[in-house]
Amino acid sequence: MTSTEPATRRPFTVAVCTPCSRELTIDVVSALRATIRRCPHGVLATTACLRGPLSCRARPHDGGVMIVLQPCTTERAPHGPTAWIGPICDDADIEAVRGWIESGHWDLDALPTRLNARARIRLAPHLN
Numbered sequence: 312m313t314s315t316e317p318a319t320r321r322p323f324t325v326a327v328c329t330p331c332s333r334e335l336t337i338d339v340v341s342a343l344r345a346t347i348r349r350c351p352h353g354v355l356a357t358t359a360c361l362r363g364p365l366s367c368r369a370r371p372h373d374g375g376v377m378i379v380l381q382p383c384t385t386e387r388a389p390h391g392p393t394a395w396i397g398p399i400c401d402d403a404d405i406e407a408v409r410g411w412i413e414s415g416h417w418d419l420d421a422l423p424t425r426l427n428a429r430a431r432i433r434l435a436p437h438l439n
Contacts, residue, residue: 318349319353320351320352323350323353324354324355325354325355325380326378327339327378328361329376335399336357336376342406343378343408375397378396378399380393381394394417396408404426
């Protein structure tokens with residue numbers, strides 16, 4: 312999406328997990344701030360580790376930022392399932408996530424597979 316195209320008016324909160332990759336986290340938060348400014352009912356929050364330190368350290372990659380999108384009402388009450396997204400590892404990932412959020416459709420299958428954390432979690436048990 313470009314800054315001239317309208318962004319979603321659907322209310323949501325995005326939580327960004329900050330401990331894993333400081334420099335990349337700053338880039339992700341900066342980019343998402345621009346997205347939030349375009350979404351009148353969007354809220355951005357930063358948080359400690361979302362998955363827990365043991366689970367996070369066991370991830371099969373180096374670094375990357377995880378985010379969670381929670382659709383909600385305009386009163387900020389959760390409304391619908393959360394979307395786990397990441398790891399966000401580079402500028403291309405950041406732009407894919409920004410476009411996905413701004414679209415307001417939030418179908419996880421519309422994200423590149425590498426960013427659909429829920430799909431990877433579902434597929435992981437068969438690898439044990």
